[in-house]
Amino acid sequence: MPRSPNLTRADRIGYVVGGIALIVWALRRPSWSRALAASVGSWFLYQAYTGSNPMLKPLGIRVNREPAQPQLAETIVVEEAITISRPRAEVYAYFARPEHLPALADAEVDIARNVADQELAWRGLRGEKLAHFGSLSFRDAPGGRGTIVAAHLEYAPSGGSLGAALARVMGRSPQRLVADALRHARAILETGEAPSTSGQPSGLR
Amino acid sequence: MRALCWHDRHDVRVETVPEPKLINPRDAIVRVTLSAICGSDLHLYGGFVPGMVKGDILGHEFMGEVVEVGAAVKNLRAGERVVVPFPIACGNCFFCAKGLFSLCENSNPNAWMAEKLWGYSPCGIYGYSHLLGGYAGGQAEYVRVPYADVGPLKVPEELRDEQALFLSDILPTGYMAAENCAIERGDTIAVWGCGPVGLLAIASALLLGAERVIAIDRFAERLRLAALKLGAETIDYSEANVLEALKELTGGRGPDACIDAVGMEAHAYHNIAHAYDRVKQAMMLETDRPTALREAIMACRSGGTVSVAGVYGGWIDKFPAGALMNRSLTIRTGQTHVHRYLRPLLERITKGDIDPSFVITHRMPLDQAPAAYRMFRDKQDECIKVVLMP
Numbered sequence: 001m002p003r004s005p006n007l008t009r010a011d012r013i014g015y016v017v018g019g020i021a022l023i024v025w026a027l028r029r030p031s032w033s034r035a036l037a038a039s040v041g042s043w044f045l046y047q048a049y050t051g052s053n054p055m056l057k058p059l060g061i062r063v064n065r066e067p068a069q070p071q072l073a074e075t076i077v078v079e080e081a082i083t084i085s086r087p088r089a090e091v092y093a094y095f096a097r098p099e100h101l102p103a104l105a106d107a108e109v110d111i112a113r114n115v116a117d118q119e120l121a122w123r124g125l126r127g128e129k130l131a132h133f134g135s136l137s138f139r140d141a142p143g144g145r146g147t148i149v150a151a152h153l154e155y156a157p158s159g160g161s162l163g164a165a166l167a168r169v170m171g172r173s174p175q176r177l178v179a180d181a182l183r184h185a186r187a188i189l190e191t192g193e194a195p196s197t198s199g200q201p202s203g204l205r
Numbered sequence: 206m207r208a209l210c211w212h213d214r215h216d217v218r219v220e221t222v223p224e225p226k227l228i229n230p231r232d233a234i235v236r237v238t239l240s241a242i243c244g245s246d247l248h249l250y251g252g253f254v255p256g257m258v259k260g261d262i263l264g265h266e267f268m269g270e271v272v273e274v275g276a277a278v279k280n281l282r283a284g285e286r287v288v289v290p291f292p293i294a295c296g297n298c299f300f301c302a303k304g305l306f307s308l309c310e311n312s313n314p315n316a317w318m319a320e321k322l323w324g325y326s327p328c329g330i331y332g333y334s335h336l337l338g339g340y341a342g343g344q345a346e347y348v349r350v351p352y353a354d355v356g357p358l359k360v361p362e363e364l365r366d367e368q369a370l371f372l373s374d375i376l377p378t379g380y381m382a383a384e385n386c387a388i389e390r391g392d393t394i395a396v397w398g399c400g401p402v403g404l405l406a407i408a409s410a411l412l413l414g415a416e417r418v419i420a421i422d423r424f425a426e427r428l429r430l431a432a433l434k435l436g437a438e439t440i441d442y443s444e445a446n447v448l449e450a451l452k453e454l455t456g457g458r459g460p461d462a463c464i465d466a467v468g469m470e471a472h473a474y475h476n477i478a479h480a481y482d483r484v485k486q487a488m489m490l491e492t493d494r495p496t497a498l499r500e501a502i503m504a505c506r507s508g509g510t511v512s513v514a515g516v517y518g519g520w521i522d523k524f525p526a527g528a529l530m531n532r533s534l535t536i537r538t539g540q541t542h543v544h545r546y547l548r549p550l551l552e553r554i555t556k557g558d559i560d561p562s563f564v565i566t567h568r569m570p571l572d573q574a575p576a577a578y579r580m581f582r583d584k585q586d587e588c589i590k591v592v593l594m595p
Contacts, residue, residue, distance in 0.1 A: 083299070085297070085298060085299050085302070145299065146299075176317060179317065180317070183316060186298075186310070186311065187295075187311045190295065190297040190298050190311055191231070191295040191296075191297050191298075191311050191352070192230065192231070192277065193229040193230055193231060193277075194229075194314075195229075195293075195311060195312050195313065195314040195329065195338065195351065196228050196229065196314055197228070197314060197338065197339050197340055197341070198228065199226060199228060200225055200226075200228065200340070200341045200349060201206075201208065201222040201223045201224065201225055201262065201341055201345075202210065202222060202258075202260040202261060202262060202341065203208065203210025203211075203212070203218065203220040203222055203259070203260035203261075203262065204210075204220065204259070204260055205258065205259050205260040
């Protein structure tokens with residue numbers, strides 16, 4: 001079964017260079033321990049060929065090599081969904097305000113598509129340059145359980161998939177940002193306020 | 206104000222900290238008149254729960270007097286006496302609407318941390334690690350109560366603080382543990398752990414019509430209370446083989462339901478599995494020691510229910526899945542949905558069906574809380590339950 005790619009072009013070049021370096025090093029003075037290095041090297045080459053590192057799979061990194069916006073050569077894909085116990089029109093109206101969209105910071109939001117109660121799409125611009133693009137789709141949850149909001153966002157990889165993996169482990173990834181924005185929206189829409197502890201007392205930290 | 210702050214494993218200190226302020230429109234500030242140390246606070250004290258930060262104010266069992274309410278709180282007024290449920294619940298979300306208040310989707314600002322460990326996040330809890338929101342707790346002079354229009358219960362004048370305090374946690378927790386046993390006429394219920402929750406689970410099982418309750422512990426004073434005050438039969442697990450003893454006491458069939466009121470720091474005697482768990486827990490290869498849970502599953506009669514009230518935090522080993530599956534056992538568990546038990550249990554207390562204050566063994570000023578934690582941890586001075594007065 002083909003794996004969905006999680007390595008960017010830069011990653012794959014790095015894997016090829018690293019893999020060849022390991023193999024060459026092993027061949028220059030063969031030994032059992034260097035044979036191990038050579039097999040690790042060929043494993044890197046194989047990953048560069050498939051475009052997928054299985055060790056990154058649990059982190060959910062996904063690379064799109066043919067993004068819908070051709071200004072970006074390739075993107076890292078973020079998908080998040082949330083169910084909000086409020087009517088669709090109300091949920092849509094909240095997100096229709098650009099400042100409520102789960103857009104990435106330091107980009108200017110340009111609304112690309114806007115279908116009432118169904119879809120909102122935007123482009124995140126840094127000056128003239130496209131930094132990310134995203135969309136929200138709205139549908140009724142089954143059994144009158146409110147509204148399902150599905151977010152799809154793609155951004156230009158800067159640190160490659162390793163960077164994205166690190167960011168995810170550190171809890172500062174675009175994935176977190178989108179998830180937090182959806183969660184914040186649910187709290188506001190359902191309870192009228194966002195849960196917070198900022199400014200509460202504590203002992204000496 | 207004075208507040209009990211967590212600093213490190215086995216290191217808590219009473220410090221002077223700023224008073225809490227309203228943060229959200231649905232908040233209230235409560236002047237604490239009485240709080241308690243919970244068995245689950247010992248898991249934090251012992252460093253078994255991740256996400257604690259130096260300076261965190263502990264305490265999730267507390268009551269007091271409302272001093273200030275946010276603009277959106279219409280049902281409470283300054284001066285009213287309230288007891289506050291330990292789960293922080295919004296009252297609006299999918300789970301709150303189903304009465305599953307401890308699963309509130311909106312109250313944990315650090316939901317992402319809990320999701321990493323548990324898949325999804327339960328509600329926020331006062332003074333219970335940043336995994337569950339990092340909310341400042343109630344072992345203090347004042348505390349901020351979020352969603353004050355949903356949680357706090359007004360306490361009728363005729364009740365003393367000590368009678369009402371345990372509505373915050375351990376009475377509903379013991380009651381839910383018993384309710385989860387789906388008790389039928391003639392049922393025998395076995396309860397592992399005769400700490401405050403175990404004792405209140407015994408009392409609740411009897412209220413709910415259990416024929417017999419068998420209490421399992423190793424501390425004489427706890428077993429004495431279970432036997433003399435509540436009429437339970439007892440097993441001292443430091444002396445008896447619990448599985449054999451239960452089999453004998455139940456006509457060879459096993460208890461109809463088993464309650465684990467112990468949780469992740471279980472003890473055992475003459476038991477290789479216990480040594481194995483101690484080593485794995487110390488090496489951080491296993492977060493919890495599940496001796497009581499394993500035993501409850503093995504002991505339960507076929508087709509019966511294992512009700513887990515004790516707190517677990519992470520992963521356990523050697524879980525008897527074969528016994529669970531092949532003998533059609535049901536496991537029911539969860540942090541207590543306190544809000545839904547508040548009114549019915551308040552009624553039980555005012556009617557005199559139960560007075561949960563019988564578990565209190567020590568009354569101490571807040572300033573002595575560090576000593577109280579030590580005493581409670583080491584079970585010195587026959588300590589079962591400590592309440593703290595600010």
